[in-house]
Amino acid sequence: VLNITKxxxxxxxxxxxxxxxxxxxKCIQCGACASVCPVARSGYKFYCxxxxxxxxxxxxxxxxxxxxxxxxIFCYRCNDICPKNVNPADVIFALRRIQAxxxxxxxxxxxxxxxxxxxxxxxxxxxxxxxxxKCGLNPIPETAINDHExxxxxxxxxxxxPIGESGFF
Amino acid sequence: xxxNVFFPGCNISFIVPEIEQSIRKTFELIKFDIYDLQGxxxxxxxxxxxxxxxxxxxxxxxxxxxxxxxxxxDIITGCxxxxxxxxxxxNLLIDNKLLFKEINKRLNSINKQFIGTSEIFHITHILxxxxxxxxxxxxxxxxxxxxxxxxxxxxxxxxxxxEIKIREKNSFFPDNLIQxxxxxGANAPHYSKISSCCGAGALxxxxxxxxxxxxxxxxxxxxxxxxxxxIVTGCSSCYIQLQRSQAILRKQxxxxxxxxxxxxxxxxxxxxxxxxxxxxxxxxKFVNNFFNI
Numbered sequence: 001v002l003n004i005t006k007x008x009x010x011x012x013x014x015x016x017x018x019x020x021x022x023x024x025x026k027c028i029q030c031g032a033c034a035s036v037c038p039v040a041r042s043g044y045k046f047y048c049x050x051x052x053x054x055x056x057x058x059x060x061x062x063x064x065x066x067x068x069x070x071x072x073i074f075c076y077r078c079n080d081i082c083p084k085n086v087n088p089a090d091v092i093f094a095l096r097r098i099q100a101x102x103x104x105x106x107x108x109x110x111x112x113x114x115x116x117x118x119x120x121x122x123x124x125x126x127x128x129x130x131x132x133x134k135c136g137l138n139p140i141p142e143t144a145i146n147d148h149e150x151x152x153x154x155x156x157x158x159x160x161x162p163i164g165e166s167g168f169f
Numbered sequence: 170x171x172x173n174v175f176f177p178g179c180n181i182s183f184i185v186p187e188i189e190q191s192i193r194k195t196f197e198l199i200k201f202d203i204y205d206l207q208g209x210x211x212x213x214x215x216x217x218x219x220x221x222x223x224x225x226x227x228x229x230x231x232x233x234x235x236x237x238x239x240x241x242x243d244i245i246t247g248c249x250x251x252x253x254x255x256x257x258x259x260n261l262l263i264d265n266k267l268l269f270k271e272i273n274k275r276l277n278s279i280n281k282q283f284i285g286t287s288e289i290f291h292i293t294h295i296l297x298x299x300x301x302x303x304x305x306x307x308x309x310x311x312x313x314x315x316x317x318x319x320x321x322x323x324x325x326x327x328x329x330x331x332e333i334k335i336r337e338k339n340s341f342f343p344d345n346l347i348q349x350x351x352x353x354g355a356n357a358p359h360y361s362k363i364s365s366c367c368g369a370g371a372l373x374x375x376x377x378x379x380x381x382x383x384x385x386x387x388x389x390x391x392x393x394x395x396x397x398x399x400i401v402t403g404c405s406s407c408y409i410q411l412q413r414s415q416a417i418l419r420k421q422x423x424x425x426x427x428x429x430x431x432x433x434x435x436x437x438x439x440x441x442x443x444x445x446x447x448x449x450x451x452x453x454k455f456v457n458n459f460f461n462i
Contacts, residue, residue, distance in 0.1 A: 019223060038324070038366035041386075042379040071375040074215045074253070075324035075366060080331075080340070096220045105220075108374040112217035116229075120210040122217045123179035128186060135190035135447050141182045142205045150208030153279040154229065160278065161225035163218065 009058075012098055016055055020094030021087040027052045033078035033088045044068040048078045048088035051095060069095045070106050103166075110168065117158050117169045120144025120151045172242040173295075174206040176233065178251040179214070180405040187447040188405055191434040192247050192292060194443050199304050201295075204242060209233050212254040216371050219254070227268065228275045230258035231283040235276060243288045245295055247432075249404035250370065253325035256289040260332050291326055293403040293433060294335040297345055302352055310442040311460050312354035319397035319428070320346040320357050321387075321411060323404030324366050340364060349433060350401055353440050357401070362390035369410035377414075384414055385423055392426060399455055400430045408432050412449070429455045 016024055033048040034040045040047040046054075046068035054063050063069070069092050078088040099105065112122035121144060129139040144150040158164050175196075181188045196203050212230060213219065219226035234255060237244045246252040262269045263285045273283055295301065320343075326333070327340035337343045341364050350357035365387050366372065368380035388411075391397055402408050412430045419427050429451035438445055439456060448456065 038368070038372060038383055041366075042368065042372055042376075042382050044376070044379060067375055070216070070220070071372050071379070073324065073366065073370045073372055074219075075327075076253075076329040077324070080328050093219070093223070097222065100221045106216075106375060109216045109220060112214070113221065116211050116213055116217055121179045121183065122211040122214055123183060125183045128183035131447065132182075132186045132189075135186050137186055137189055137193070141177060141189075142207050143177065143182060144208055144210040145182070147208040150210060153208075153232065153281075154210050156279055157225065157228050157232065157275065158218075160275065161222055161228075163221045163225055166221075 009060075012060065013055070013058075015098055016091060016094050019097065020091040023084060023086045024052060024091060025056060026084045027056065027086045028084060029053055030083065032081045032083060033086075036077040036081055038073060038075065039068065039071045042071070044071050048092065052086065052088060052091055055091070063095065064099060064102070065104065067106060069099065070109065072096075113158075113163065113168060117155060118151075120147070120154050172240060173201070173203050173245050174237050174240060174242040175203045176206050176209055176212075176244050176246045176251055176255070178246060178248040178405070179211050180409065181247050185405055185409060185432075187435065187445065188247055188408065188432045190447065191432060191438045191445060194438050195434040195441075198308060198438075198441055198443065199301060201301065203245065204240065206233070206236055206244070208236060212251040214250050214254060216374065224268075224271060224275070227258050227261060227272050230255055231262060231272050231276060232279070232281055234259060234287050234289075235281045235283050237287040238284050241286075243290060245290050245292055247292050247403075247405060247434075249291065249323040249325035250406055252289060252291040256332060259285065259287075259289055288334065290335070291403065293326070293345055293349060296349060296433075296437075297335065305437065305441075306352055308441045309353060311440045313440065313459070314354040316355045316399065316459055317395060317397045318350045318355045318357040319360060319391040319395055319400045320350060320363065321367060321400055321402035321404070321407045322346045322364070323402060323407045326403065327364055346401065346403055346433065353436065358395045360390050360394040362387045367407045367410045368414070369406040373410065373414070381414065381418060381423065384410065385418060388415060388418070388424055388428070391428065392424075397428060398459070399436075400428050401433055401436055402430065403433045405432070427451060
């Protein structure tokens with residue numbers, strides 16, 4: 001049984017329409033999006049086309065529990081090629097945010113936002129100082145990693161956001 | 170006059186700084202001034218904040234853009250993901266007054282403001298400029314006329330096409346990076362999987378085996394159709410994926426070759442006679458075979 005903390009089924013549909021795509025019910029399953037989708041090509045179970053159909057018929061339990069939506073790289077090929085302006089990438093975004101709200105999130109994304117919170121960068125490596133020095137660069141770049149005020153600003157923005165309320169930090 | 174700031178992003182700063190080295194040396198050599206974006210954070214990349222909350226994503230991206238705006242600068246990225254995130258943010262905020270107002274309300278709490286004056290470019294957009302191309306051609310000391318290159322433009326420089334200012338005529342038949350390689354004297358033919366994804370990022374993080382399916386397709390398309398000496402990309406994620414995962418595919422006997430991978434400005438520096446200190450074994454082998462310097 002799904003444990004959807006904040007959304008009931010009706011509000012999930014509303015979320016798909018409001019934060020995903022106004023045109024989700026205009027999809028005619030032509031398959032143009034799937035024909036150019038790297039997620040589909042790689043053999044993931046769910047991708048733009050079949051996710052949209054599942055939402056249209058209200059059969060959403062399986063897609064809410066599946067990890068496939070987190071494989072999307074947001075290349076936006078699907079939005080460009082869709083003849084009905086469904087904007088499939090935005091549907092995937094909405095789906096991910098609903099999953100995130102239910103804490104159905106891959107670990108790489110959790111470490112990404114906790115590192116963003118603590119360092120100002122979602123990706124960081126301890127080895128970087130050594131390589132940067134060899135390349136003749138500042139060992140530490142002049143970005144948020146080296147700027148406490150910048151880190152503090154990022155923390156304020158994240159603390160004040162719905163993500164801050166989820167208890168990740 | 171508007172200045173230009175360099176937005177290095179996380180991967181270039183911390184995982185593959187050799188790209189930053191070549192970008193800075195390139196700008197130095199062609200006398201193109203770039204400034205640092207002091208206090209810039211992660212863009213933040215697609216799999217992080219944008220996947221959790223739209224307005225928080227837009228606020229953190231807009232904060233990065235607002236620093237450039239305070240410096241009266243456009244932003245130049247070397248990473249396709251950073252380019253796409255910042256460009257998408259700018260377009261969404263300029264097109265939607267309600268969002269513009271809401272994001273500025275949030276930015277106000279850290280005394281920052283998004284106006285919309287800074288444009289977002291990728292380094293290959295900047296180098297494609299006619300004046301710079303001529304300046305590059307003048308400085309080339311090593312012509313690559315015996316070299317065949319497979320170019321890898323990367324997804325986020327191709328789509329969404331109508332949101333990219335310096336765009337391809339046809340994103341499925343990209344030409345910008347080909348032209349940049351041709352100006353070094355090289356031959357950079359089209360191959361059938363030229364616009365396909367390399368499998369990096371989320372695809373790789375969620376299931377490496379699955380991401381290898383499309384990477385292998387791409388590499389075989391290059392090898393069988395044009396048999397290139399090297400792969401050249403303008404995307405730091407593609408650079409990491411094509412280099413590291415190609416080595417894994419070979420080790421696992423999925424392929425029996427390994428094509429050296431260069432970031433475009435690395436190759437450009439070498440052609441302009443600059444010695445780069447941080448080349449790997451495959452890159453060095455190519456340099457020793459084709460360069461007289």
